[in-house]
Amino acid sequence: MKEDVKRIPYGISDFVEVVERNQYYVDKTMYLPLLEDQPSNLFFIRPRRFGKSIFLSMLRAYYDIAQKEKFDKRFGNLWVGAHPTPLQGKYQVLYLDFSRVGGIEGTLARNFDDYCCGALDDFASIYESYYYSGFQREMKEQCGSTNKLNFLNWKARQSGARLYLIIDEYDNFTNVVLNEQGNQVYHALTHASGFYREVFKKFKGMFERIFMTGVSPVTLDDLTSGFNIGWNISTKFQFNMMLGFSEVDVRTMLRYYKDAGMLPANVDIEAMITEMKPWYDNYCFSKESLRRDPKMFNCDMVLYYLRNYIDLGESPEQMIDPNTRTDYNKMKKLIQLDKLDGDRKGVLRKITEEGQIITNLVTTFPAAEIANPEIFPSLLFYYGMLTISSTRGNYMVLSIPNNNVRKQYYEFMLEEYQDRRYINLNDLGLLYYDMAYEGRWRESLEFIAHAYDECSSVRNTIEGERNIQGFFTAYLSVNAYYLIAPEVELDHGYCDLFLMPDLLRYEVRHSYIIELKYLSAKDTEATAEAQWHEAVEQIKGYAAAPKVRLMIHDTELHLIVMQFRGWVLARMEEITDTQTFS
Numbered sequence: 001m002k003e004d005v006k007r008i009p010y011g012i013s014d015f016v017e018v019v020e021r022n023q024y025y026v027d028k029t030m031y032l033p034l035l036e037d038q039p040s041n042l043f044f045i046r047p048r049r050f051g052k053s054i055f056l057s058m059l060r061a062y063y064d065i066a067q068k069e070k071f072d073k074r075f076g077n078l079w080v081g082a083h084p085t086p087l088q089g090k091y092q093v094l095y096l097d098f099s100r101v102g103g104i105e106g107t108l109a110r111n112f113d114d115y116c117c118g119a120l121d122d123f124a125s126i127y128e129s130y131y132y133s134g135f136q137r138e139m140k141e142q143c144g145s146t147n148k149l150n151f152l153n154w155k156a157r158q159s160g161a162r163l164y165l166i167i168d169e170y171d172n173f174t175n176v177v178l179n180e181q182g183n184q185v186y187h188a189l190t191h192a193s194g195f196y197r198e199v200f201k202k203f204k205g206m207f208e209r210i211f212m213t214g215v216s217p218v219t220l221d222d223l224t225s226g227f228n229i230g231w232n233i234s235t236k237f238q239f240n241m242m243l244g245f246s247e248v249d250v251r252t253m254l255r256y257y258k259d260a261g262m263l264p265a266n267v268d269i270e271a272m273i274t275e276m277k278p279w280y281d282n283y284c285f286s287k288e289s290l291r292r293d294p295k296m297f298n299c300d301m302v303l304y305y306l307r308n309y310i311d312l313g314e315s316p317e318q319m320i321d322p323n324t325r326t327d328y329n330k331m332k333k334l335i336q337l338d339k340l341d342g343d344r345k346g347v348l349r350k351i352t353e354e355g356q357i358i359t360n361l362v363t364t365f366p367a368a369e370i371a372n373p374e375i376f377p378s379l380l381f382y383y384g385m386l387t388i389s390s391t392r393g394n395y396m397v398l399s400i401p402n403n404n405v406r407k408q409y410y411e412f413m414l415e416e417y418q419d420r421r422y423i424n425l426n427d428l429g430l431l432y433y434d435m436a437y438e439g440r441w442r443e444s445l446e447f448i449a450h451a452y453d454e455c456s457s458v459r460n461t462i463e464g465e466r467n468i469q470g471f472f473t474a475y476l477s478v479n480a481y482y483l484i485a486p487e488v489e490l491d492h493g494y495c496d497l498f499l500m501p502d503l504l505r506y507e508v509r510h511s512y513i514i515e516l517k518y519l520s521a522k523d524t525e526a527t528a529e530a531q532w533h534e535a536v537e538q539i540k541g542y543a544a545a546p547k548v549r550l551m552i553h554d555t556e557l558h559l560i561v562m563q564f565r566g567w568v569l570a571r572m573e574e575i576t577d578t579q580t581f582s
Helices: 017-018 029-036 053-065 065-075 108-129 135-141 143-160 172-179 181-190 195-203 216-224 247-259 268-282 299-312 324-334 342-354 376-382 405-418 425-438 442-454 456-461 465-476 525-543 546-552
Strands: 042-046 094-098 163-168 208-213 356-359 388-393 393-401 482-490 491-499 508-521 557-566 569-574
Touching: 017 053, 017 065, 029 053, 053 065, 053 094, 053 208, 053 342, 065 108, 094 108, 108 135, 108 143, 108 195, 108 508, 135 393, 143 195, 163 376, 195 557, 208 482, 247 268, 247 299, 268 299, 268 405, 342 356, 342 376, 342 405, 356 376, 376 393, 405 465, 405 482, 425 508, 442 465, 442 557, 442 569, 456 557, 465 482, 465 491, 465 508, 491 546, 508 546, 525 569
Parallel strands: 042 208, 094 163, 163 208, 508 557
Antiparallel strands: 356 393, 388 393, 482 491, 491 508, 557 569
16 A cells, blocks of 8 residues: 555544544544534434444544644644634543443443443543642542542542543443343343442533443433433434435545545446445434435445455455444344344334334333334334434334345344254355356245245244245345345336346346245135236236336346245246236
């Protein structure tokens, strides 16, 4: 890499490291005066990998009185460098990251107390010169975080010090407890005189300003009756674009690296953005922003893509960052997928099959309400699994934002099916190659149909066409060559499955529309024939829709109708334009 070219800060959450070691930084400092106009104590919730930690690191560097003299060096080239606010460099900052609290081994209270004690001792070492000689030693002599906080509160008041509290991942510790040790232990921490609740009560009135981030409002709701000075700005339109990248941010970044010679000279910036948008874009966190702001990109995903393009000279083979697998496993625990009841599984299946759900967005809720199926979509929204796409009267339409998230929904379903009957996905993947490049579709579809026939626990729990569609969607989603789109609107109707070729990454030669039909064991042959006739006319109508040709480009389109009687595939044929019925 050329020495003067800014490095890509993939996985870096330290603002000072980014700006002082010549790494690319997307400026978010224009939000500082807007935050100062808000109440003094703020909560801000965003999904993982949206830039929360580096934003908090920037806040710390900006407001920290101990770093005031480095303002020009660190912020001179940013928006706030020309527009500093009166509060710049005015605070002693206590910075806490609760993801660093020790695991659940040992005593919970001790682990939490040990972390807070370390942070307060570190605070004293940084700011001793603003108090008196021996301040750091006296802080260390205080026993326990409660005594240390009381000591700091007393000394800060005596000296007139202004204190700013920044907490990253405020809910990480409690989320781990909730999922590993259950609601009873969690409730003991966050209610009555639980130590987690007590430490938040200590913050009340002690700090002039507080800014906390996390991924869920669950802990917030359980703490607020004791810590009721907070103000949740997560869905306020003014801060919709504060984290993540806008399309302008992404285009500016790509042009910078192209002009610096780090991307191929012939690379098409707009084509790169077109490739990224279906995978990383389309987040909206405020209803009012639907008509005000562009949609937002997941910033870590963009950096992953760009880093791979610079290294390989082309887009990554896997559009989903493999490192997000850890996030996926964490989120499974957070939304308690292993404990889902029938109602919440129904919600998850509905979202997977339809791509959206119409609901009220609940802004806060206690942990006890996680199992409520009416609240479940809101929880998915905060974890980035749904985004605001439109409104319907006084209701929100929450939709799957992009293919990256859609794949996670498919994986939820796939894991459920695989647990009931294991299918060798490598064998299936080889069949998908034949489907994409050779037009040999029968083997792969029969493979899935046979697996469905043998998966008795699936067919006994759900009935009908939706059951079949969910099963096929889950297993078709593991292919690399198509973007699977269930329920695509074509010619005033919704086809069951549309396999749209991923031509940006593979030279696929064949594309598919699949129509699934279900008969009960009691249905007559006449009913079956009438249903088949209807399916043929439907799928031919879908194929004639103008946007189909735009989506399949020059690939050969195959129209496949599959008719099941119960759980057995009774008939499967490819439909041609000339096929008619008397």
